[in-house]
Amino acid sequence: MAALEQYSQVLVSLLMTAILSRLLTIEEIGIAVIALGIGAIAFNFREFVTSEYLIQKEYISKKDIRSAFTLVFWVSILISLSISTLAPLIAELYAKSNLETFIYILAISGIIDASVSTIAALLRRDMEFGTLTRINALGSITYAVVTVLLAWLDFGHMSFAWGALASALVRMVLGFHARPIFWMYYPCLSGWRAFFVFGGYKGASTVLDRTYEALPQLVLGRFMPLTAVGLFNRANLVCGLPDKFLLSAIFSVAFPAFAAEVRAQRSVKEAYLTIISYITALYWPALIVLAILAYPVVHVALGQAWDEAVPLVQILSIAAMFWFPNILTFPVLVALGANRKAFEANFIGRGLSTIVICTASFFGLYVLALSQFIVLPFQMIISLIYVRRHVPFTWQELSAILFKSGLVTLGAVPGPLAVLAAHGFQFDLSIAWAMVASMLSAIGWLAALALTKHPLLEELIKVAGFFVLRILRSKRGALSE
Structure with missing residues (x-):
């Protein structure tokens, strides 16, 4: 179900992006990226009091939930007031007056979305x-439909702001339909210190992650054209397709699953290594094939007007191969109660990397992209060192x-x-040839899995x-009727 959630959101996101x-x-999308990046950094400060503490706690009461x-809720209000106050200054900094209204709408959306976080934590716990x-999924569909409709009606970059507001409203209604716990609105601060202790490291890590993702683009937008x-x-988005399709579901399940193992007093070493083997056998081949088929993928996902993004996609895809252990670092360490170490690993890895990529962004797009070959291997090493201290x-x-995963990756490459080669080593393949290359890659990948006896x-x-069993059962049910 976690995979279905991620795939449904990815498919909706892909369709929305393509349209x-x-x-x-390109400039309108650049403006939206700036505003959404500011909102993402700001509202992730509420992770300092994250409701995910409820997932880890062995027993919870109504007071804990309240x-x-x-x-x-109150941290969200403080954040909304802060970014609303700064909105005129931000608009002036980027010389875009309409950024101000965008930020006001995001501030309202953030307050509404606060109602969902506690309910979501309870659902994940259970x-x-x-x-x-x-x-x-319905929140994502609402966001996509509203944003696309308003863009079609010439609302420009503001389409994203209204889409975010509509999505927050829908998620709030559905959240209370799933868990109608309206009594949580009664204020309570029982055990608030425990939330801050848990959320201190979690919040700092999350803010650091969002800053790492958004800050280079904010710097880029300040000193270079918004295009x-x-x-x-968009190059990052296309490069992230293998991550979203193959790894997002793992991240959603990882923390509650590892936490359940720890509560049952079982070792997480075997599970950790097994998941690493799955991730690399899936992720590495996908990234290599994406680099080869970047032109047709960009044409389908973004359109031919975005050809300038293709070299960036190829650079980012190859560099992303070093990212494989990072997705599990935080869930494993937090599940083991090593919150401080999880923050340390993230602070060292992402903190120093943020300095490198922000510096690179002063020198243009390609230097920013190539800087990933410095920061991602560094983060990989830090991640493995910290996890190994707790998972021996x-x-x-x-x-x-x-x-073994490297051999599987090599098996996926000859077909593409x-x-x-048949196309004269020109990367601008047609969609038809890209499909042929993908099928040959899949055949080679499956053959390599069999030859290496990979656990995947x-x-x-x-x-x-x-x-197959589900299909057979449904057919038997239909016949019996």
């Missing part, structure tokens, strides 16, 4: 991913896993390279068997 990239100009909501999927922000943002795997065990193959067989 908006054709309805809006305290969680009270803290998140592993009710189906309910959470419906809430988030540069639009290009880099050996470097030999990790190397064996990565070697053969198609590229067993998982794929189980998944296939599950769906």
Whole structure:
């Protein structure tokens, strides 16, 4: 269900991106990226009092739930007032007066969305991913439909602001429909210190993550045309497709799943190494194939007007191969109660990387993209060192896993390279040839999984068997009727 939630959101996001990239100009998208980046950084400060503390706590009471909501709600109000006060200055800094209204709307959306965070934490604690999927999927669909409709009606970059507001309203209504706990609105600060202790490191890590993602684009937009922000943002979005399709569901489940293992007093080493093997066997081949097929992918996802983003996608895709362990670092360490160490790892990795990429952004798009070959390997090393202190795997065990996944990755490459060679090693393949290359890659990938006896193959067989069984049962049910 967690995978279904992520895939539904990714598909909606892809459709929205494909349409908006054709309805809006690169500059309009750049303006929206700036405003949304500011909002993302600001509202992630409420993670300092995150409701996710409820997931980790062994027993919770009504007072705990009321305290969680009270803290998140009032911190959201303070953030909204702060960014609303700064909105005129931000608009003046970027010389875009309409940024002010955009930020006001985001401020309202953030307050509304505070109501959902506590309910979402309770649903995740109880592993009710189906309910959470419906809430988030319908919220994403609302955001996409409203944004696209308003863009079609020439609302420009403001389409994103109104879409965010509509999505927040829908998610709030669906959240209370799933858990009608209106009593949480009664203020309570019982045990508030525990929320700050848990949220201190969680909040600092989350703010650092969002700053790391948004700040380079904010710097880029300050010193270069906003079209540069639009290009880099869309290149990042396309490069993130393998992450969203293959890894997002893992991240959604990782923390509650690892926390459940710890509560049951079981070791997380085997689970951690197994998931690393799955991630690399899925993620690495996808990134390599994306780099080869960047032109047709960009044409489908964004349109031919975005050809300038293709070299950026190729650079970012190759660099992203070093990112594989980072997605598990925070969930594993927090589940083990090492909140401080999780923050330290993130602070060292992301903190120093932020300085590097912000400096690189002064020198243009390509230097910013190439800086990923410095920051991502550095983050990978930091991540593995910190996790290894709490999950005692050996470097030999990790190397064996990565070697096998490397062979699987090599198996996925010959097909696309053969198609590229037949095209004179010109990357601007047609959609038809890109589909042929993708199918050949999939065949080579499956063959490599079988030849190397990769553990992911067993998982794929189980998944296939599950769906076959469901189909057979449905057919038997239809026949009996």
